[in-house]
Each structure stands twice: as structure tokens, then as C-alpha cells.
Amino acid sequence: MTTNPYQVLGVSQNASNDEIKKAYRDLLKKYHPDSYVNNPLAGLAEEKFKEIQEAYDRIMKERESGYSGVGGSEFDSDEMKMVYNYINSGNNVEALKLLERIPLRSARWYYYSAIANAGAGNNVRAFDHARQAVNMEPTNTEYTNLLNQLEGQERRYQNNRYGGGYGNNGAGGFGAAGNGRGLGTGNLCCDLWCADSCCECMGGDLIPCL
């Protein structure tokens, strides 16, 4: 697809994610195959339907703060080249198996391992290994970029949290603990009943008394 995905959805490049989702939903409804049964335009609508889906997927992918691609190196050993090929073809499991068999744990090894682990869903290990690669070769921009990308996802998460009221930093200003106790009694129905029956503004205070 060479057309601009934003044009397909009729939104600007700067549209927020939620605006894109809204446009996507509206268009899908408009071109839904169910509305074109026994209609000569059915074929056209179906094509449009697919185009909208593709455009949406593409935008979401482009906006993802994921890995911007893996760089191979001409200095890689034959084994490491194979690892690189596995990773590039999305076969993270094989890449990990092969990495396990390589005894030399260079910075590059940790770099590849981080990528393959991230792809396989081993996000704790991916992070450790990305950090290890950077520690071993702090000047390598490929490694620092990878670490930045992984950290970027965490930053996005932390920034999106409104109150910031959890954690050990004493920032929890809105009584997270009291709330926790109320919702955590295990007596779910009581909690809800209480919250429901009491005045909303008092609800938070009453729950811990149960």
C-alpha cells in the first residue's frame, strides 16, 4: 500500500491516537460488508474495508516506540550471523536457542539476546541484557538506542499515570492505602454495597471501617 494511511482515515498526521481510533471506527461502520449485502458496490466496499484496516495497523505500528530494526555487523561470527538472521525473520525462539550455545558473551551477544528475549516476551531478561550490552560498550549507539527504546516504553507508562500516587517516594497523596484496604477486603459485595449506599464523598472513608 503506497497511499498515505492518514489520508485513508481522513485525519491529519498530528491527530491523537484516540482521534485516529474514532475515525477508524466510523469508517469501518460506513463500509461494513453487512451494509452492502446484495449491493453492486459490495466489492468496492470490501476493498475499502481492507484498506482502512491496513491503514490503521500501519499508523499504530509507526507510532509504536518499539525496536527500530536490528543492525547486523560485518564483524559477526558465522554463528552470530545466524542469530541475526533468525531475529530478522522473527524466529526469536531459535535465536535464543542458538545464543545459549555460544560461549563467548560479548556485548554484541547481549545485544542480540536482549532483542530476541524482548521478541519472545521475556521482558525482564531483555532489559537486563540490553543494560549489560551498554555497560560493556557504552559508546555503541546501537546498544544505547535499544536500551532507550525499552526505557521509553516505561517512561510512556509512567507519564500516563495520572495521580502518580503509588510507590515508595511518598508521593502518594490521595490515600492509595485506604483505597487499597477497601477494595482488598476480599468481601467484594460488601465493598460495593457500602460504596453504593453511602454518599459518594463519604464512600472512601467508610470502606476501611468494614
Place this chain on the structure above:
Amino acid sequence: MFGYVNINKPELKVKEFYQYKAYYCGLCRTLRKNYGPIGQLTLSYDMTFLIILLTSLYECSTERKKSRCVVHPVRKQMILQNEITKYVADMNIALTYHHLRDDWQDEKSLAGLTGSGVLRSEYKKICKKYPRQCLGISEALDKLTECETNSETEIDYVSRCFGELMSELFIYRQDVWEDKLRKIGFYLGKFIYLLDAYDDICKDMKKGCYNPLIPMFSKESFDENCRDMLIRMMADCTGEFEKLPCLYDVTILRNILYEGVWTKFNKIQEDRKKEGK
């Protein structure tokens, strides 16, 4: 299940809280209607999240009605029910069945035996209807048992069992959203497993039971390390969630994913501080 996937009530608007509660009551009523009082006992917050997520994604037509029930005898309650509620109720029963069966095998507990006995015939029906999900649950729990037997401490390896279990439940239909729902369920499942391990660590240490966090426990930075891991899980979970075109009830969903899931963690930390852990 565990009740870790919760709302953060103070941050929700009253309207949104009632909407959440209506989904929760809807699940409660469906469980009671389809599986009787025992079914109703399996009610959990975690599964309410799944209903809201799938309802928002598939924009299913949802029935809204007011009704009275035993728990709320005074005032009529708003309840929301749809095809997803039925699906999630079935999944809840399947999970509870396995959970109780394992309980019985582990500790020869009477509760486990009687509970799973009562649910067995229901579980068989659910298996016929949703073979992929039920196979997913039993395979994942077998793997988890294996990890426990081998005292496995590789965090990603252990927690992925529960992640895979949740993945299968989150995939309601195998369609264009399968991949994203799989990842959301996977990382949320890992989060739940790790939070559960964090919750149990003191008890497990005392009893000498298996817990994958034990090797980390002696470190000064234990709490910090656990928190970082949990943030990792939610960061990756929400990264996928934000790619789904969820518009309805999205504030509730975000409230749960960005704030509510920390309710339990905060409480554990508070309690430990008080006890001078």
C-alpha cells in the same frame, strides 16, 4: 481469581464507577444464573476487566437493566450483560475448576475437593464449547507445576506460564486483534503472577514454600526490583492496549491499567512498613 486487576476508585468519575459496577454486577448475575451460588462465589475483579476490554473492542450490543438481588436488597441495581459476560463467566468457571483441583492436589484440602467436584460437569461442558482456552489453561498450569517442582527461579520463564494462560482467555475470537490481545493478556498475566508471588513472599519464606522471588529477597533493593519488574509488565501490556481501537469505557480501562493495578501493591508495601518487614 486474585483481584489484582482493580479500579482506582478515587480517580474515577461517579458515572464511570457506576458503569464499572454495572459490569461487575452483570458478571455476578450471569454466574449465579448459569452456575448457581457456587458460580457466584467465583466472582472477581480481574474478570470484570476482561469483560470491559472485550466489550469495548468488539462494541457488542449490551443489555442494560435494573434489578434487585440478594446482595443489594434495598435498591435496584444497574446491570450490564452481553455475549462477553457469558464468555467470561464460562472462563471464570474453567479457571476456578482448575484452581480448586490444584488446591486439592497440593494440600489435600476439602474445599478444593468439594468445589472441583461440583464444578466438574460444568467444566466439561465449557471444554466442549471452548477447547482452545481450556487446553491453554491446563497446559499452562501443568507447566507452572513443573516450575514449582524444579524450584525454577528464572522470572521470565516462570511467569510466562501464567501469561500464556491469560493470553488464551483474552483471545475471544481469532481475528485481526488476536495478536494484540494475546500480548495484553500475556503481560498482564505475568504481572498478576509476579504480584501474587510478591504478596506471598513472607509467608512462603516462613513456610519454606516455593516462590520464584526468593533469590532476590535478601537484596536491599528487593521492593524496588519487584516494582521495576511490575512496571515493565504494565508498560508492555499497555503498549499493546493503546494500539487497540477501544473508545467505549476507555477511561475505566486506563484507570485500571495505569492506576488500579497498583492498589494491591501499595497496600502490601504499606502493611509491610507497618510490620517493619
